[in-house]
Amino acid sequence: MVVKARLFVAKVSSKVATQLSKIGPGAGKNIPGYVFSKVGGKQSVSDIAKDLKLGSVLITGTNGKTTTTTLLIKLMSKDLQIRKSFENNTVHSIITAILNQKGDLGIFEYGIRNLEYGIPDTVQKLIDPIGVVYTTISEEHTVVNGVKNPFLSYYRAKILLSKEMTDGVIVTNCDDPRTAFIGISKNDIPINYYGIECDDVVDLLGSTVKCPNCGELLEYSKHTLNHRGVYSCKCGFKRPEPDVKLADIEFNEDNWKLHIVGDLFNYFASKNVQFDVNVVVPPFGFHNIYNILASVTAYVTFTPKLDNIEKNIMDVFNNIDMSFVPPGRFEVIKYNGKNIGMGQGDNGDAVSINVNLMNQYIDGDLEFIYTTPDAEEDDIFNSHYEVIKKINPKHVIVIPGRKSVEKAEEYCNIIKKDFDSVDFYPISYENLDERISKVAELAKNSSYDNVILTGCGEEFAFWESVKRNFD
Ligand SMILES: [Zn+2]
Structure with a gap:
């Protein structure tokens, strides 16, 4: 009986929460479930899951x-x-x-x-x-x-x-x-x-x-x-x-x-x-x-x-x-005779997929504009870097993709050991708009026929903003 009473209370509370979440922006998808599990406890979650016959x-x-x-x-x-x-x-x-x-x-x-x-x-x-x-x-x-x-x-x-x-x-x-x-x-x-x-x-x-x-x-x-x-x-x-x-x-x-x-x-x-x-x-x-x-x-x-x-x-x-296909996805466009591939690559797997797609278009030299992971994300950097080495670009540009500029420079110095031609742009996290326009500008003005822009960013939003510079 106790369980049933709790379930009833929980259902009512979450209905109220559903109403509330219709008023406020964001988070609405989560609030009823959150209130429900807080009020009703774990047993109520288990009971409600049984609603699915x-x-x-x-x-x-x-x-x-x-x-x-x-x-x-x-x-x-x-x-x-x-x-x-x-x-x-x-x-x-x-x-x-x-x-x-x-x-x-x-x-x-x-x-x-x-x-x-x-x-x-x-x-x-x-x-x-x-x-x-x-x-x-x-x-x-x-x-x-x-x-x-x-x-x-x-x-x-x-x-x-x-x-x-x-x-x-x-x-x-x-x-x-x-x-x-x-x-x-x-x-x-x-x-x-x-x-x-x-x-x-x-x-x-x-x-x-x-x-x-x-x-x-x-x-x-x-x-x-x-x-x-x-x-x-x-x-x-x-x-x-x-x-x-x-x-x-x-x-x-x-x-x-x-x-x-x-x-x-x-x-x-x-x-x-x-x-x-x-x-x-x-x-x-x-x-x-x-x-x-x-x-x-x-x-x-x-x-x-x-x-x-x-x-x-x-x-x-x-x-x-x-x-x-989700926004921010990697795509290759033609711009002033150049092949420019750009989009999200927050992990090694994603960058590898992007590079594979880009590889189908590449004829001649490639420039790689790489936005780095953050501090304590060496695992991601290592898997990114494996891919970068394999595609072997003529020129690499490194820009911080997340918060730490110092860490981005550290990653850049690792790249410099293997590549002769590497440039670093230490644009801070606070100047995200500047970062976005710089990434786009570098690709537009590149002297290479093939340019790839990928790595970490602020998820979809960063890459959607970069792409808008090419509309
Ligand atoms: Zn084994």
């Missing part, structure tokens, strides 16, 4: 969360009404979505930064998901809210989100050794792997990472995108076979044709289902191939309706345009 699916990873979640929502909405949350990816926004929306299935993006702030094992217990979808895991900002968060604890936090699941399915990328390892280590529930199984997607700048099982460097027979590919280790750890795979791809100037096939476990039917589809999508970057595979795999795994799987996949992807 079919359960919920959480999407997590370093890159591709929002795009994958958006695509999965499009696919699943063809079959049933769902409750959803994306972009604002805290547990409070999940609770808010459950409280304010209708539908029997929940699809929620969930970002885990570290153990202290992400509480992934608690979230798993409270939300009790029927599925966790992993996109990819790579080094990103290692200081969160002033707390140091080394890569290993960040990785551990991602693992904890699904570790204690006793029912449900994990959907994970088998080309990424880190997300594949999560599947391999979990042998008490079904795992659906997705990956690229055709020879046309090769990343010549791909990087090699350590084996998540034993710590030795992995051996790759092929890289598909940065640290993803076909890998194996002396300890016996190797890439698992994909259940859903890109079997073939045709690259055209205006579109890409993808052939995707699957034979995978469906949670509600409790048996394997097969599909085979051809879709035509815009040429929006290799990383989105993985986002498509992740969303399709999650859709076929968790839809309770099996009749229209192929039709729904084709309907969604044959009608998709570039608008679903």
Whole structure:
């Protein structure tokens, strides 16, 4: 009885909070969920999660969360009404979505930064998901809210989100050794792997990472995108076979044709289902191939309706345009005869994706305008720098991308050891507008035919502002 009373109070409070949040700007997506969990406590969160008759699916990873979640929502909405949350990816926004929306299935993006702030094992217990979808895991900002968060604890936090699941399915990328390892280590529930199984997607700048099982460097027979590919280790750890795979791809100037096939476990039917589809999508970057595979795999795994799987996949992807790609994304434009590629690259994986896309346009010398990470973000710098060295620019310009100018200079001095022609512009964080216009001006006036601008910035806003200088 006590539990019920608390739940009732909590529901009323969060309704009030919903009203309040309509008045004030910002934060509205979070407030009802926050008030709800504060008033009702953990038990109330657990109870409200049971409102979803079919359960919920959480999407997590370093890159591709929002795009994958958006695509999965499009696919699943063809079959049933769902409750959803994306972009604002805290547990409070999940609770808010459950409280304010209708539908029997929940699809929620969930970002885990570290153990202290992400509480992934608690979230798993409270939300009790029927599925966790992993996109990819790579080094990103290692200081969160002033707390140091080394890569290993960040990785551990991602693992904890699904570790204690006793029912449900994990959907994970088998080309990424880190997300594949999560599947391999979990042998008490079904795992659906997705990956690229055709020879046309090769990343010549791909990087090699350590084996998540034993710590030795992995051996790759092929890289598909940065640290993803076909890998194996002396300890016996190797890439698992994909259940859903890109079997073939045709690259055209205006579109890409993808052939995707699957034979995978469906949670509600409790048996394997097969599909085979051809879709035509815009040429929006290799990383989105993985986002498509992740969303399709999650859709076929968790839809309770099996009749229209192929039709729904084709309907969604044959009608998709570039608008679903987040703002600040990297793109290559023609400007006064130059190829200028610019956009967000807050982690090594993202910069690698940008450089790969740019590489298709480069003919002749390249200038690299690099915006650095912050103090205590050496991990990010190191993964950025691996990529910069591989693309081997003729000239490098270094500008602080975040707060610390001193640290940017330190990073610049490391670059100077390997490159002859490097310039540094110490523009302070307080003069963000000056930074934005300087970055744009340097690219516009560059004497090189190919210029790439990428690295860290203030997330999307910085790069959207840079791009506006080229309108
Ligand atoms: Zn190993």
